[in-house]
Amino acid sequence: MMLSFMLTDNDNPIRLCRHCTKAFVANRPSAVFCSPWCKNKYNVYKSRSKDKKE
Numbered sequence: 001m002m003l004s005f006m007l008t009d010n011d012n013p014i015r016l017c018r019h020c021t022k023a024f025v026a027n028r029p030s031a032v033f034c035s036p037w038c039k040n041k042y043n044v045y046k047s048r049s050k051d052k053k054e
């Protein structure tokens with residue numbers, strides 16, 4: 001068996017989280033965050049930088 005094949009299973013692609021850059025298994029093809037928590041944090045930072053315009 002090839003280990004590299006098992007690590008890159010099409011059903012469980014390994015991704016790097018956009019927020020914490022941690023490696024995780026994406027449940028969906030469009031997943032970019034390792035958890036809802038990271039998605040939440042990322043969006044908070046984004047909206048905060050917008051508010052800085054004051």
Ligand SMILES: [Zn+2]
Nearest residue numbers: 017020034038
């Ligand atoms: Zn993350």
